[in-house]
Amino acid sequence: MKKSDRFNRGDSLSKIILIYAFLIVACICSIYPILTILQVSLRPANAIYTKSLSIIPPNATFDNFRQAFIQYNLLGWLTHSLIVSTAACIFSVLVSVTAGYAFSRFEFRGKKMGLSLILVTQMFPLAMTLLPLYLMIINLKMTNSYIALAIIYVSTSIPFNIWMMKGFYDTIPKSLEESAYVDGASVFRSFYQIILPLAKPAVALTALFSFMGAWSEYIVASVIINETGKLTLPVGLISMQGQFSTAWGIYSAGALITALPVMILFICLSKYLVGGLTVGSVKG
Incomplete structure (x- = not known):
């Protein structure tokens, strides 16, 4: 050798x-x-403050999980966040999937400028736009409204999702649609029956990002929703922290419960994520 x-x-x-x-x-x-x-x-x-290196501590108990539902409205917080996150996820996917297809396949006036403006909106953090959003919500009399919260989440998630969907559509050969047009299929039918099934990885990734962004968001939710009975999960978890002391065992149990829906969604969509994470990397 x-x-x-x-x-x-x-x-x-x-x-x-x-x-x-x-x-x-x-x-x-x-x-x-x-x-x-x-x-x-x-x-x-x-x-709580006992030092131990074992993952399962001595005298382990699930009492903190039980107390999280008894002492706090954890079930209500979970329900409220699930409603807002699901609504934001559905509308974000619908807008992103259709808008990304339009930007990828059709030529129209203002296409390049539209894509650039969509990208520019990603340069501004959500906290920077919080004041004008809050004033707009007040003028529309939509404070303490889950609809207003879902609309804000949709508006902040679709710019990235549109670009991601466009990048994936660009990798799908146009000849597939042209063949369908020759056979008499309409634009909607070719999109629904041919392109959309091929775009499942990108759609799954879009749904996951939209749901996670709405599920874990705190700043906007704390400003828009201020009624105790309407708090979302991140705001509710922060309310567990006391001024002088905090029940860290119950707080940690609540944090783990918070992660369960995202973990379940991630597991359900895992088979699509490998393809979705490479969207737009290769153009066919």
Whole structure:
């Protein structure tokens, strides 16, 4: 075996070791906070500050999860967030899927400018636009309204989603639609029966991003919704924090319960995500 071959093999082996070492460290950094929250949520109230390295602490109990529903309106918060997030997800997907297709397939006046303006809206953080949005909501008399909250979430999520859907549609050959037109199919039928099934990975990713953005958003929800009986989950969790003390076991249990819907949605859409994460990377 030549020295150059041995050198290349050793060099590739060292790269593989470095890659795996980096991935292991990244996984530890990502999983450690979650395991810590799980550990705190399983501890009894009188053992919150006990130091222990075990994931399942001694005398582990699910009492904190039970108390989260008894002492606080956690079920109501979950319901409110689920309503807002589902509505925002559905409307965001409908707008993004159709608008992305129009920008990808049709030529019309103002197309390039429209895409540029959509992209410009992503440069401004949501907190910067909070004041004009709040004044608009007041003028429309829609404060403490889930509809207003869902509209804001949709308006902030569709710019990125439209660009992502357009990038995926660009990878689908136009010849598929042209063949359908020759056979007598309409634009809507070719889109619904041919293009949309091929775009399932991008649609799944759009739905996941839209739902997650609305589910975990706090700043806008805390401003638009201020009635105690209408709080969404992020705002409700913050209200668990007391001025002088906080029941960290119950708070951690609530945080874990908050993550469950997103985890379930992620698992259901996982088979589409690998293709969806590469949307727009290759043009066919």
